[in-house]
Amino acid sequence: GGSPSGEGTAGGRDDTMIYGKTDGGTTFVHNYNVVGPAVDKAPNMELIYEPLMRVDYSNGAVVEPWLAESWEFDDAGTMLTVHLRDGVTFSDGEPFTADDAVFSLNLPIEQPEFSIAGVTYEKAEKVDDLTFTVRFAAPSFATVKQFANILLPMVPEHVWRDQDLNTWTNPEPVGTGPFTLAEFKPQQVTLTARDDYWGGELPMSTYKIIPTSADAAKAQLLRGDIDIAQGSWANGEQEYTAKDPEHNLYQLYPNGGAMSAMFNAGKPPFDDVHVRRALAMTVDRTAITTTLQRPGTESGPTGLNATVYADWINPELADPWPVDAEAAKAELADGGWTVEDGALVKDGESYRPTILFNNDWAWGSYADIMINGWRDTLGIEVEPAGQPTAGYYDAMNLGDFDITAASTGGAGVYGVYGFLDSDFVVPVGESATLNQGRWSNAEADEIIAAMESTDDEAELKELGLRMQELVVDEVPFSPLYDNFYFVEINAKRWSGWPTPDDFDHIPFVGMGPDLILTMLDLEPTEG
Amino acid sequence: MRAVRRWGFLLRRLGFYVAAAAAAIVLNFLLPRLMPGDPSSAIVEELQRVSGQQVPPETLESIRAIFGDPDQNLAQQFVGYLGQLARFDLGVSVVNFPVPVSELVLQALPWTLLLVGTTTVLAFVLGTGLGVIAGWKAGSRLDSVLTPLTAFLSSVPYFWVALLALWVFGFVLGWFPLSGGYDANLAEGFNLPFLASVLHYGALPAATIVFSAFGGWLLGMRNMTVTTVREDYVLLAQAKGLSRGRVILRYAARNAMLPSFTGFAMALGGVIGGALLTETVFSYPGIGYLLFESLNKRDYPMMQGVFLIVTLATLLANLLADSLYVVLDPRIREQG
């Protein structure tokens, strides 16, 4: 290519790892106000600010230590005691103590506008320099994952204490992470590795983030201009990996969730489980994954990924539903529904459902596949209703949809199902931030509450199995295909990357601790 | 006396642009208030999407408090808005809270100015130049090829040309980079490699815009030249025995060019619109991409800020065109 790829220029390419960020626009904004309600913050702020814990997706999405070395709940599940790792320092040399942790955890409590991580505790209190407690109102065994959220980072109290967070953009961030900010330009951000990082020594001295577009990143990867990028690459196996199988890595790590069809149980006809079942049974998931060029990634009906939740999932419910028109028709008949002229009819009322989806995810064609399927199998004419991102969320939150395409999933079984709590249900027309499908079920409420009040793994698994059955039976949502962390790596410069077959951490930029672990394992290649 | 008159004309135009700017400000103020949607819920939804976490309702309330209460009385809001504008405070970006919109806009503006500025000038020069030639030789082979061809070229949507250009010159041939404003391996600064890189990265977007925009000028200029060439003063210039070049330049082209300046506003509008689209194709770090992003993420303050700046810049460019027109046309006619 004619582009100056810049070998050996500023920063020393050999010692640098470059990340082509595709989802942050064309420029970066110098904003390390990491707790602010901004959607776009400075890129890779999680390499500077770290959370207390991490979620291990290689192992049932359980929570593992990070800055916190260990923790335990009291029996009631309302008081969590956390023990911090010793020897952690901020990049300005100050030690990281319980004071900083308590300050960081109490920030969103004291200033709700900075409560972006969805915290549920009431207060954090220092016990000693390396110990503190977190108090909950209700049993909260299941919610410890919130401390693994990178949106709940540990910030230095001595720097942050006196700042007005409504205006402060934290231009010179000081954190516990492995990197410090070297230079911030809108079109390139350069981080320098610390030599006193608690987790060990990084193999690279510089980490550079450049903004790029999804398409451009692909070309840059092919040319080796960048080392890592992320995002799905349809047919990436042929178009990328096949060209240099050794160095061109296109990796998919299941994130445990799925893209699902969510039904609006808040209004007819989808308040009727028969209708929900019938439609869920007649989605041609294979057609979708075929056009996605991700064969074999159809989701099972539970919403739990069979790989991630191998130990948790009911094997009988793991397989994706095939298209079963007869069963679906029987369901409709059971519910007393007929299909007339493309509409669902019952008791003289006739419904023409629509399917809401996000235009910006180019989802219209998948909607078409579903619509075609429903027409062909059941004769129901479902109208497509694409919306740009903003309108999509609006419609979804207000319950202004019949069927919508939405991502489901979360950390752990509770994380996946927690949103179905009927506490979150509001009438159609009012904005709901959770359970937009407005499904309420007493049994589900009971299971969710039980999950929150225990940290006994066996009990949790039992609850999980009950919940799976309930979901498969009631179909509040119907998973379509698995969601993944898509990672594209050009391993010409750095080797030692994990692979989806064998990983302890995902090399996904943005999953702070996982990325750090990945980087610690890398080695520069020769040449 | 003449100078006074010219200044008078400009002052009047200035008055118009001030009024237009005022209208833009009012529009900018009213639009978000007349339209459905509010920034606070947008921000919460975005957060939810990005973090995959549940955002509690208290957060929504608190965020509401930051971005202004939609239930405040309109007049009060307007006064407050004007006060903000006077301080060049365009509000705080939702997506990049708490970074001020003005900072982001100012960061993106130079790139767009560079792109739109140079391409407008280039397209104008190229278009009018070729237009004069085609118009002078109206009916010639050159004209009969160039004119319909240009009609076709100027009919191709900007972003489509951009896509094709990206494909051919970026992917297939690899001559030009695919996104960004300059090579990430270079340090920003006023040095040769950096400037060369800026040129290299800007070349394809610029070429795209010039490609799509020059046709309009060409066609307009051709028609004006054809009309002007038939004017008596051109006939007289020929009768005077002036050289052909002089007749074309000083008599035909010089006069044929004038209406281009009155049409500038419309042409500029098209170029700006096209440039916005082109920027998104090339991920060029300008205002267009900023607008695109703020639209996608429903960053209302940013949308407003960008629109205001784009409008003011357009008005300013038009004022410049008017000034140039005054210099070029001693008659300072009111209409073109």
Add this chain to the structure above:
Amino acid sequence: MRTGLLGAGLVRGWKVRVGLSVIGFFVLLALLGPWLTASIPGLDPRANDLTAIGQPPSATHWLGTTQFGQDVLAQTIEGARGSLFVGFLSAVIGTALAILVGLPAGYFGGRTDAWLNFLSNLFIVMPVLPLILIVAGYMQGTGLWVIALIIGFFGWSGGARTIRAQAMSVSNRDFVLAMRTLGEPHHRLLFHEVLPHLTGWIAAMFLSGVIGGVMTEAGLAFLGISDSGAISWGTMIQAAQQQSAVLRGMWWWFVPPGLCIALVATAATLVNFGVDELANPKLRAVRRSVVRRTQGRAAETTVGSDV
């Protein structure tokens, strides 16, 4: 010189004929599209052929298929409907507004004109696309109707200026004054004396409006602000762009819709050339061959008598 007459003179030039034919072809396509795609097997714009995903043109899929195994030809035909619908509707609205503003401004002059002219100048100097973008952005998830309305609503100013200028010049022509002297009321003067002279301009404006509408819709769709449930050329390009069709060399996906837009726009431009030439006879280029032939003859004769 019959500037006002549209009829015979207009259809004579090749430009106009070619232009009208192309537009007619696409209009027909838009009208017959659903019937065509329904009656030709395999030509369903929304059906997914899972055996042909992202395939280049072939015998079964003449223009190839998309990433989703959908037939590009069928989509292009269906897209004509969406695009031209927006184009025509927005042009109707824009033209109506332009006439509504431009005609009284030009005819009445004075204060009426001052205000209306200010209004249209205002809209002229405003960067319209960003404005449309923003308004369409606010009206989240708009259908083609709303898109067309918005485009029309913001796209009348240039036309109004033209109409105003022409109405002004026609209104000042003696025949309007003469009919006024006869005691004709304003509305008759406006609609029977002035307006018929503007038909050429209005037609040109309408066509420009159609192009503008098609192009703007494509732009909006490209940015994701259109109804992606509906198929238009713009949403096709957007879908292609979303699926990295460019990078992946799936040219058959994004070239046809773009080309169609360009063709319609070129056709409209050609028709406008014709209208321009009619209005401004000076633009009517002399056919070179004719001149050359005669000049040749002239040279012969003069040479003959001279040497």
Add this chain to the structure above:
Amino acid sequence: MVAQFVPDTDRSDAGTTSAREAGGDVLHVSGLTVEYVTGGDPVRACADVTFTLRRGEILGVAGESGSGKSTLITALTRLQRPPAVTTAGSIVFHPRDGGPAVDLVTASPKTLRALRWTSLSIVLQSAMDALNPVMRLGAQFADALRTHDRTLSKDDAWARAAELLATVGISGDRARSYPHELSGGMRQRASIALALACGPELVVMDEPTTAVDVVMQRQILAQVLRLRRTLGFAVVFVTHDLSLLLELADRIAIMYAGRIVELGTARELYDDPLHPYTRGLRDSFPPLHAPLTRLTGIPGTPPDLRRPPSGCPFHPRCPRRFEGCDAHLPELVTSGRSDVGGHAVACRLHDPTVRPETTAGGPA
């Protein structure tokens, strides 16, 4: 095609001819034919025009609208544009300095350009349109002056422009004005001054005073006459106002349907018009002082040049047509009775070979 002056002979002994004509003729036009080539039938706007222009003489050309006057002017100056094409004839120009005669029809662009303005200049009907609206007057003068005299400095050219303006009664400092800053009369005078800038031998004027009113017209023409007295250029003056020409011109050519139908001195044409058309034209101007009689003008309308009538183009309107007029095209022949230059007419009434029975009465 009747040519009283055959270019061949002129060419063959150019030297002697020039010498002979040195004090005599400046232009020999012969058989000049100009057509407008449009889609359908060509329009023959000048047909077989033949005349001689004497040095320093004012030749008036009069005729109705559409009779080809402007076409003749642009053809004479070789300024016609497509679709006008000179299809036949010659325009031989004899320079004052005795240089070789040039046929303007076949002359190269370079030769032509050298002749322009120094030998041959033009005044157009509307000075507003003929002056470049965005150039100062002085610059438009300097343009012409410096093109033909490359040694002239810019300042000198401007100074000369000021002098020239002064000769037509416009103060020299007006050279800095733009055309729109002058009144109509001033502009017209300025463009006359411009035409004289390089001392031409021949100035053609296409209705130079129709746009101004009678008082200004007289004023301007008075100036033209005065300048002609001192500079000695010849003038071809085109107008549709025969009554003006009768007062102004030495000789007058009457055009009808692209042809010269009568050519003679002003006196001859007024006192004794030979062609019925000329007579009708003369009688279309009511007198200002003489007793009023009822005048009728010339009934009918001028012919469509695309489809000219057969025979004499005037015959459909002619009160004195007789048999054969609709078949035979009369040629322009010098009438025996006339004095000096010859009073020529193209009418079968005056063709000695044709004798209609009805002409006994003679002109009424």
Add this chain to the structure above:
Amino acid sequence: MTATTVPAPSAPGAAEPEVPVLRATDVTRHFTVRSAVGARSVVRAVEGATIDLHRGRVVALVGESGSGKTTLARLLAGFYAPTSGEIVLEGVPVRQRRGRVERGYHKDVQLIFQDPFGSLNPLHRVRHNLERPLKLHHGVRGKAELDRRVRELLERVALTPAEQYADKFPHELSGGQRQRVVIARALAVEPKVLLGDEPISMLDVSIRLEMLNLLDRLRTEDGLALLYITHDIASARYLCDDVVVMYAGEMVEGGPKEQVIADPQHPYTRLLVESSPDPGRGARDREALFDADADGLGEPPSLIDPPPGCRFHPRCPFAMDVCRTQAPPRADLGDGRWARCWLHATDPTLPEPAPDPAQENQ
């Protein structure tokens, strides 16, 4: 249909003191124009004009370009409201509402424009032009009746056979024919006053006379009151009874045509007459005919900032001190003649006027 029954009035010059059909008294019209700067200035297009139009009589209005002739005609036609002064139609003052007179006024006063092509809408057939006024003013309905009336009108202006012309478009007619249609259209409303604004100046010389003869016929046959505006003083003499001369927005002289033309009293009239070509002037040296001193004559004045006093004084060879300061009064010279010139002012306090310049040539 009243006009046709009225007997033609007697020969020019013998007018009885009857009430004029249309009378303008001391009419002034100013235009406010805005320059590009936005500065307002006032164009004094017509100042203190007084004119009477009588049945069966033709008044010619002559004057140089920009002297306000058209403006006056349009004032009389009801296009403009006078800035001051009064227009009286058959003894009734004309009122204007929002710049427009009532339709009834147009029934009595019709205006004919200079350019016969421009004043016919090229998109309408001749028939349309004639039917509109019939419908508007006479409520003529029904095809047969309309046809009959259209034919009548065309025949009155000698466009025969009428059927052949009724369905033609203007571009299919010659200039003279078009002007006839224009006149027929004006006649269709059966007006009492016809205002011709240079109705023949755009026509070919050869057909101008036909048009003048037609107007003359209408005057005599229908008893129309005619205002004939022209540049061409010779044609004015041919057609009209009285001549009024305008200069720079003001009327400077008026009276029976022969007297005014043969013996102009105002220096401007004299200049005008002398400047007009007249082949019948007899043998004269060309140089003598064109002896105007161009530099001395100066330019016509600006109407925005007209010269004080007599507007002609900067160009007048007889200008006196008083001319520069005071506008001359109208001096009646008998026989219906009048002039607005200090040379003829009878004010005893003023200096003795110079010998009458007009006499020198006699």
